[in-house]
Amino acid sequence: MTDFDVRPVTDDERRSTFDLLGRSLHAQPVSDQAWSRFGSSWPAAHKFGAFDGGTPIGIASSFDTRIAVPGGGTVTLGAVDGVGVRADRTRRGVLTAMMAAQLEDFAARGIPLAALHASEPTIYGRFGYGSAALGxxxxxxxxxxxxxxxxxxxxxxxxxxxxxxxxxxxxxxxxxxxxxxxxxxxxxxxxxxxxxxxxxxxxxxxxxxxxxxxxxxxxxxxxxxxxxxxxxxxxxxxxxxxxxxxxxxxxxxxxxxxxxxxxxxxxxxxxxxxxxxxxxxxxxxxxxxxxxxxxDDLWLRPVDVAAALRARTYRAADPVVLAVRDRMLPANTGHYEVGPGGARRTDAAAHLALDVDTLGMLYLGQWSATALAQAGRIEVHDPAAPDRADELFTTVTAPWCGTHF
Structure with missing residues (x-):
């Protein structure tokens, strides 16, 4: 039984949740004068708070934008711009509950990808985020x-x-x-x-x-x-x-x-x-x-694997079938064929198997399938498949975010 509930933040709770985020990141509370200048950057929309009664003990915030994907297209992105838990309430499931609520909201609203800048790299892999771009x-x-x-x-x-x-x-x-x-x-x-x-x-x-x-x-x-x-x-x-x-x-x-x-x-x-x-x-x-x-700079999380894979282009190589596992969004779990003509869901046998966070690492072209396989992040069922996946997913220009959030 939990002693907190997770729900959307109301407009009246903007300031208290912003102060909570600051305290969790060891920042000084914002002054009234500063809040009057930039408080509009912290709208209530797309924020989930964990509350003990009426008191916030955790916050998971995001805003909707667009992200460029390989091939020159853009897709809707859930940009996670603030996550924190009050110091006396950590390691009690608060973060997991908020991240689950946020991911379910992204999925319900049809957002294919989510991204964040990780304060600690060990936190976000368990929620399906992978290090997708370096700086x-x-x-x-x-x-x-x-x-x-x-x-x-x-x-x-x-x-x-x-x-x-x-x-x-x-x-x-x-x-x-x-x-x-x-x-x-x-x-x-x-x-x-x-x-x-x-x-x-x-x-x-x-x-x-x-x-x-x-x-x-x-x-x-x-x-x-x-x-x-x-x-x-x-x-x-x-x-x-x-x-x-x-x-x-x-x-x-x-x-x-x-x-x-x-x-x-x-x-x-x-x-x-x-x-x-x-x-x-x-x-x-x-x-x-x-x-x-x-x-590591940008961390990426496929929310709708099929839509995300369809959104980008691929270089010339024979197709590969990826078996993707997604513990938090199980609707994504399945097999996907990726080739020069695009991507689609399939019942064909998998050439490579990977968790959704590893797919996030592969997606923008920062990491090769071969390197991820050698690191144990990709299971290889067809020895020739990593080379084909390298050619399909690689990009001439390294991915880069270039925006603080």
Whole structure:
């Protein structure tokens, strides 16, 4: 018998559940002034709370958006943007009950995929999420790092006022578009907390925009982190990049050229960049761009396996039949044939068997079937099938999300 119930959050419970999430992540309670500025980013819709009487003890939040999938299409995504349990109520089934309610809601509303950024990687595999895209942390030395003279130059970079950053960047992100698998749309409710709070009048981040022949086509949002100290008085500041998106390689190179031209800094740091971003190749000396870390970024969960598999395209190879197991959404359990012509449910014998979290790892092309099989995540019934699955699922460009949520 449980001593809590899980139900949708009401509008009157927005503030208390937001504060609960903050406490579970060891953040300070939000002030009235801050809540008035970005509370609209925490609507009651698509939030499930665990309550002891009228008191919230857990929260599982999401918002609906779109995600780009291999082949250039997009599908509806449930973006899980806040999960927490009060410290004195953990390990009592609260999280499992909330995640189950959230997944059942996604399924009932016909959402094919769910995604999240995992605070702890060990938590979400048991709910069917798999690490589907990686991100790298770049450190670039200044003033030594310079772009090679052969890198295409064009357009102009201008800095925005905080008021301009709030106004201009949402439309620019929309214009750049979801051009890489894993990128997600940013709905109106996303911007107040995740962008305006940092780049707007009450934040400390700086925004710069690149303009090319057809207008604005890229932007970067960054903070300046002071590194000088009593023991290192000559240590310059570091530019810490929060958000950088560009419509094409020329605009992206121009934004990096701008960052590397800022005076009185000793380096640039950018976290969660695409693992195949070729910054080092743009420099006269590639050693001045160092990858400090590669870590999991986007975690993906097929909610409707058949719809998710149909939504993306596949490369040329003989079809494979996947036996998918899904403990939390058993309607997904079954066999699926995947080939160049698409995907469909089938009664044919399976070539490969995997849990739904492993399918999430395979889906965007970050991991190969061969590697997943060697790691014991895929059971192989046909020795030739992993090679075929590698060819079917692989993507030329690495998946990348590029959006905090």
């Amino acid at each position: 790298k942390t770049l450190r670039v030395a200044r003033p030594a790092a310079r772009l090679d003279e052969r890198v295409a130059a064009g357009g102009d970079v201008r800095m925005l006022t905080p008021e301009e950053a709030v106004e201009a960047v949402p439309a620019l992100y929309e214009r750049i578009g979801l051009h890489r698998a894993g990128m997600i749309g940013r709905p109106a409710a996303w911007w107040p907390n995740m962008h305006d709070r940092h780049a707007g009048p009450h934040g400390r981040h700086i925004t710069a925009v690149h303009s090319g022949p057809d207008g604005d086509d890229g932007f970067v949002v960054y903070d300046t982190v002071e590194r000088r100290s009593f023991d290192a008085p000559d240590e310059g500041a570091v530019l810490d990049v929060r958000d950088l998106h560009a419509a094409d390689p020329v605009a992206r190179a121009a934004l990096w050229r701008f960052l590397l031209s800022v005076d009185l800094v000793s380096g640039v740091r950018a976290r969660h960049r695409p693992v195949d971003e070729p910054l080092a190749l743009l420099l006269t000396d590639h050693r001045h761009a160092r990858t400090c870390e590669v870590e």
